[in-house]
Amino acid sequence: MNVVRLALDNINKYGEYVFLKFNGREYTNIELERFSNRLGHGLQQRGLQKDERVLVFLHNMPEVIISYYAILRAGALVVPVNPQLGAQELAYIIDHSEAAMIICSARLSATVRQAQELAAVESLVIVVGEDSEGDFIPIGECYVEDDELLMVDRPGDAGAAIIYTSGTTGIPKGVILSHLNLYMEGHSDIQVMGLIGSDGSRLIDKINLLVVLPLTHVYGLCTMAVAYLTGGTIFLLPGFNIEQILESIQTNEITVFGGIPVMYAALAAYPAAEDYNVSSVVRWLCGAVPLSSEVRHSFEKRYQAIILEGYGLTETVAGFSLQRHDRLIKPGSVGQPIVCAEIRVADDEGRPLPPGHIGEFSIKGSNVMKGYYKNDAETARIIRDGWLYTGDIGYMDEDGDIFLIERKNDLIKCAGLTIFPSEVEEVLCSHPDIDKAAVLGIPDEKGSKQVGAFIVLKKGAKTSPASIQDYCRESLAEYKIPHYIEFCDDLPKNELGRILRKELKQKVNN
Structure with a gap:
């Protein structure tokens, strides 16, 4: 089994048609099939082996789709990487995945170079676009004019991709998807x-x-x-x-x-x-x-x-x-x-x-x-x-x-009672002066936890912690009232909008 068969079945069922449109250019399903097949051959000729990992470090562009299916054709695993990551984060993924290759865009090549200096694993780097330094391999040189079907058959439970979680609560984990x-x-x-x-x-x-x-x-x-x-x-x-x-x-x-x-x-x-x-x-x-x-x-x-x-x-x-x-x-x-x-x-x-x-x-x-x-x-x-x-x-x-x-890890245990942060956040966000709020447990000297709140006020609004606590008392039991309140300009979030509670916890610890 190889998930790339989806592309072949698509052509057999629907014939040739425009599968992708990007920046005014059209790509048919057959064109993308040819590109990914030729790139797959090229990656193999560059030394890519079955079960090795290839990082795809690209912004949205056709080469993402082409690269994914080229890697999978060769029986290797795709490791998609968020293009917003910094060099240190990228270096961690390079080392942890033991990446054989990295496919990146020219605009991200500087980040890749910095990551290479930090990483212990050496990876072959292929670049999409013009690389000013000139030491990475242009992706155009990796397309081989070989249209013999490349399809390394894999068991259904074989890994197809490793996707690293955003690490909202700790070090990113590599999720293996078959x-x-x-x-x-x-x-x-x-x-x-x-x-x-x-x-x-x-x-x-x-x-x-x-x-x-x-x-x-x-x-x-x-x-x-x-x-x-x-x-x-x-x-x-x-x-x-x-x-x-x-x-x-x-x-x-x-x-x-x-x-x-x-x-x-x-x-x-x-x-x-x-x-x-x-x-x-x-x-x-x-x-x-x-x-x-x-x-x-x-x-x-x-x-x-x-x-x-x-x-x-x-x-x-x-x-x-x-x-x-x-x-x-x-x-x-x-x-x-x-x-x-x-x-x-x-x-x-x-x-x-x-x-x-x-x-x-x-x-x-x-x-x-x-x-x-x-x-x-x-x-x-x-x-x-x-x-x-x-x-x-x-x-x-x-x-x-x-x-x-709620997330189980976000629950607050206070004197044997369970507090749902979302319940407190909902009350806080109903306050006329509050734009956003994030609630978490703050350890106290008794070994328990108190409710802590990070609050972003609406533009031009002014209020005090005591006023907010009084407001909460109208809707919440006393043990749910925020004991610790800190005003901030914004809440840290990842690219999908999830609040990075680990950063707020680090802020409290510091």
Whole structure:
């Protein structure tokens, strides 16, 4: 098995058509197939072996797709890397993955050079674009005019990609996703998104996917699979730009858009939104972090649209739940389980809980990762008896809808009582002077924890910790009142909008 067969099956089923549009250029599915096949041969000639790791350190561009499938053809593993990472972070991934090669863009070549000085592992570097230093291999020299089909067959459970988590709570872990993981997630996605019916026919005439999120995120691998399976076309943007998004939707009759809450908030607030026709979009998808009811309401009212929210982890190939286009969307729910996943809620002893009871979500299915790279202990801790324990606390109702409440590691234990930070954050953010808030446990001298809050005030607003505490007392029990309050200009977040609580904890410790 090799997930690259998705590309071959796509050509056999749909014939030649425009698969990708980027910066005014069109690429057909057959062109991309030829490019990736020739690059795969070239990587092999440069010494790439089966099961070796290749870092893909690129911004959104066609070479991401070409590189992914070239690496997979050769039987090697793709290691997508966020282009926003610094040299030290990159060096860690180079060493931990023991990268045989790195494919980077010219604009990121300086970061790669700095990382090479820090890393112990030596990697062959291939550059996309003109490299000013001239010591990296131009990618053009790696395309070999050999059109013999390259397809190293792999077992379904063989690793296809290693995706490093963002490290919001500690050192990034390398999540190994298998060929079967990616293949089954793609098939599940097209069903739950309502793109393909049970008989394999399209439910939407045109499947035009606008991609703004980084292709180097696990979302990128899923999007490619969806496009190949549905005969869809990817319209790729280099980054998040509201005007470009709205212009592309209108011009290209986009039907599927995937974003994160911060993008939907910006779109909802964009003053010239009414100048664009976005009625072609039939699937507005949202994930990564919870979507607030305020942002949902604002966007849906402005654009006369419905957002379908999902949730997942890198360890589950992105999504394990999604709201359905043909079902009632319940406030606070992140939808129902996807087709290839079985989900349960369990107590601290691993015993399943009935609907409505709060516990930890665990998942079993073909979308569950193979494990963490070079970390058997953590793999054994998180996957037990075939169930992946997510660390997410919440409940399922009688209809199978999933409601997330908190990350287990974020719960605050105070004098034997459990405090949900999200509950306190919701009250804080209802304060007329508060724009954002993050709550975490602050150790006290008794060995317990008190509630601490980092607060961003609205522009021009002024208030005091005592005033905020008094406000909280109107809605919260005394033990939930923030004991420690610090005002800050902004909250540290990763590229997907998740709050980096480890940085806030370090700030407290310092």
